Amino acid sequence: MKADKVYLVGFMGAGKSSVARALGKRLDWKAEDIDARIERAERRDIPAIFRDHGEPYFRAKERAALIDLLPERGVVIASGGGTFAEASNRELMLRDGAVVWLDAPFETVLRRVPLDGRRPLAADRVGMEQLYTQRLAAYRQAHLRVDAGRGSVEELVDHIMEWLEAT
Numbered sequence: 456m457k458a459d460k461v462y463l464v465g466f467m468g469a470g471k472s473s474v475a476r477a478l479g480k481r482l483d484w485k486a487e488d489i490d491a492r493i494e495r496a497e498r499r500d501i502p503a504i505f506r507d508h509g510e511p512y513f514r515a516k517e518r519a520a521l522i523d524l525l526p527e528r529g530v531v532i533a534s535g536g537g538t539f540a541e542a543s544n545r546e547l548m549l550r551d552g553a554v555v556w557l558d559a560p561f562e563t564v565l566r567r568v569p570l571d572g573r574r575p576l577a578a579d580r581v582g583m584e585q586l587y588t589q590r591l592a593a594y595r596q597a598h599l600r601v602d603a604g605r606g607s608v609e610e611l612v613d614h615i616m617e618w619l620e621a622t
């Protein structure tokens with residue numbers, strides 16, 4: 456196995472954080488979560504960051520969190536849904552580790568993501584679907600695509616492990 460770092464990318468509700476924790480356990484690596492790091496550093500939650508400072512500020516903090524994690528090895532990183540959609544982040548992540556796209560169908564996303572304001576960019580179905588479609592071209596650049604619409608977290612981890620072991 457060549458990789459010593461895995462980035463999980465994909466839309467909101469794809470399961471990035473839970474798969475990161477489970478894959479981290481399986482590999483005996485750390486699991487990190489970009490959103491959680493931003494919330495800790497900013498001492499407020501993501502809706503409050505968007506409300507008080509706007510999305511560009513959030514994106515700057517997201518990139519800073521990514522850069523902070525660059526020296527880390529032996530780590531699985533759950534990105535936010537928009538992290539890999541930014542070209543400069545994408546370049547950095549593709550060079551730094553193995554990038555795995557958890558590809559969840561839009562219907563699955565809708566089922567899993569409540570439109571309750573907890574995620575500022577999940578306010579309405581139409582807006583969310585547009586964002587979903589726009590981001591597909593970015594997510595397709597990941598090194599591995601995994602169907603995150605079915606199967607348990609452990610099954611997804613099995614699949615990722617097989618691929619990692621073969622590379």
Ligand code: S3P
Nearest residue numbers: 466467490535536537574575576
């Ligand atoms: C976002 C996704 C969220 C969070 C923020 C913005 C996005 O992360 O980073 O609300 O742009 O898709 P999750 O994918 O973990 O929900």
